[in-house]
Amino acid sequence: MTEAQRKLYQTHYIEYRQQKCDFTVPRRYQHLEYKSGGAQGWVVCAIDTVLNRRVAIKKMRNPFVMEISAKRTYREFILLEAFKHPNIIELLNAFSPQTSASQLSEVYFVMELADxxxxxxxxxxxxxxxxxxxxxxxxxxxxxxxxxxxxxxxxxxxxxxxxxxxxxxxxxxxxxxxxxxxxxxxxxxxxxxxxxxxxxxxxxxxxxxxxxxxxxxxxxxxxxxxxxxxxxxxxxxxxxxxxxxxxxxxxxxxxxxxxxxxxxxxxxxxxxxxxxxxxxxxxxxxxxxxxxxxxxxxxxxxxxxxxxxxxxxxxxxxxxxxxxxxxxxxxxxxQHDVNLPITTHRYDDNIETEERSIAQWRVLIFNELERYKETHDVYGTQGTAV
Incomplete structure (x- = not known):
């Protein structure tokens, strides 16, 4: 991690039932505590010090160990970002501490925290x-x-x-x-x-x-x-x-x-x-x-x-x-409007059928994270909400 990255990110070590997982997240997120874990990733709750609210942070588990896990990560990111509906969890932030596609190994999603x-x-x-x-x-x-x-x-x-x-x-x-x-x-x-x-x-x-x-x-x-x-x-x-x-x-x-x-x-x-x-x-x-x-x-x-x-x-x-x-x-x-406008999204099923190496999946997902960073205040340094 570069010196510039160290100023933006902080690593937290999470332990639960003799398992350990490190979360390297923007410094805006503090007081990380284990919430849940499964085959697809670990989830912690944290305080977003910029928005002054509790959030959930999901770290995808081994997103590039197999093609199927890379596909899951891509799908989840594209669809979570697109859907805005009262009964669908809201994506608040997305990031990786890695600075190049070749290094990409960690993907994090920040979401609403539920009870x-x-x-x-x-x-x-x-x-x-x-x-x-x-x-x-x-x-x-x-x-x-x-x-x-x-x-x-x-x-x-x-x-x-x-x-x-x-x-x-x-x-x-x-x-x-x-x-x-x-x-x-x-x-x-x-x-x-x-x-x-x-x-x-x-x-x-x-x-x-x-x-x-x-x-x-x-x-x-x-x-x-x-x-x-x-x-x-x-x-x-x-x-x-x-x-x-x-x-x-x-x-x-x-x-x-x-x-x-x-x-x-x-x-x-x-x-x-x-x-x-x-x-x-x-x-x-x-x-x-x-x-x-x-x-x-x-x-x-x-x-x-x-x-x-x-x-x-x-x-x-x-x-x-x-x-x-x-x-x-x-x-x-x-009491409830069940006919909200259709969500338009960029998810393309052709990506499921095209042959891609793990390196190519890294490039695709890294570029999506960079695109997201251009339109969102990932680090909480711009004085506006994410």
Whole structure:
């Protein structure tokens, strides 16, 4: 690091459960504390001394160790920067302490800091009906905006959703997002993503649409209600068996849409009858004292919405627009604008298919960070907000 860089950056050493990670960040960020960590990166909370607010800083984990990790980093940066929506996490800053593409090894994103991720809410809180309804409504609003803007998230799970004390919700992590117009016949099995929220058409390597996000929301909603993972498969094939054990064997009309070898696998599985959603999510999981039949905030309406989201055949599955009109969440439509302007973004799926070396990915991402630096006060030295 040059002398000029040392004046702008400071290295902090973060420890958590015998793991260590160094964060080299602009000096505007102080009092860094570990918040979370996973396969894609470490996250700390910090004080932005320029804006006088708490923020989250994500350090991408080994962004250039493989081509797939470089792609994730690029996608997340381009899409986080583009989307401005009440239910999508806001990117506040992006930077790297390296000064050339050949040296680039660290990429950091600064984002809004939320109070909890949804996984913590599931473990620690039993939510009343109005809160349950509002959380699902906000998830649907975020997906409506993404889908209208031509993006499928593809990796919705509790850890990628954050919630504040006032029950406002935001989604994050766009490392697996894709344009809806992209060749959706591609496989997703190569990606290291949580399988428990994958839609059947993804597991069975069929074509998929934005309905994959609806399936994930249904799984998440059921998990919030029961505090248990609905389909806890141990591997790719066991995930399908877990779905069938509760949802029943798929109809012939769905099997007819599969490739020959996948259809053969599905037909060779023992036939299962679907369990009722009253059995899967019994009344005991609902806060009866907060039921409000006048506003359709009842266990029956909640179960009905989950059931419609978890139709095995995506052609039979409820759409985001239909879900927003479902009685269990439709009451929020009067208070919230769900038709915000479409987000234009520069994400280009051709980048996914073009052959690039790691060195070329470094150049591409370094140039994006330099472009960002030209239009944002990365270091807090210009006397204006980021």
């Amino acid at each position: 909890f991720n949804l996984g913590h809410v599931i473990r620690d809180k039993r939510l009343p009906h109005p809160h349950l309804s509002f959380l699902v409504f906000q998830l649907l609003c975020a997906m409506k905006h993404l889908h209208k803007s031509g993006i499928i998230h593809r990796d919705l799970k509790p850890e990628n959703i954050v919630v504040n004390e006032d029950v406002t919700l935001k989604i994050l992590d766009f490392g697996l997002a894709r344009r809806a117009a992209f060749d959706t016949q591609m496989r997703m099995t190569n990606y290291v993503v949580t399988r428990w929220y994958r839609a059947p058409e993804v597991i069975l390597e069929m074509g998929y649409t934005d309905k994959v996000d609806v399936w994930s929301i249904g799984c998440i909603f059921a998990e919030v209600l029961t505090r248990k993972i609905l389909f806890p498969g141990t591997d790719h094939l066991d995930q399908w068996r877990s779905i069938v054990s509760k949802m029943g064997s798929p109809p012939q009309s769905f099997v007819d849409k599969m490739s020959r070898h996948v259809a053969m696998f599905v037909r060779n599985q023992p036939r299962k009858e679907a369990k009722s959603f009253r059995e899967l999510i019994p009344d005991e999981y609902f806060p009866r004292e907060t039921e409000d039949p006048r506003h359709s905030l009842t266990a029956d309406h909640a179960r009905d919405l989950v059931e419609k989201m978890l139709a095995i055949d995506p052609d039979e599955r409820i759409s985001v627009d239909q879900a927003l009109r479902h009685p269990y969440v439709a009451g929020w439509l009067k």
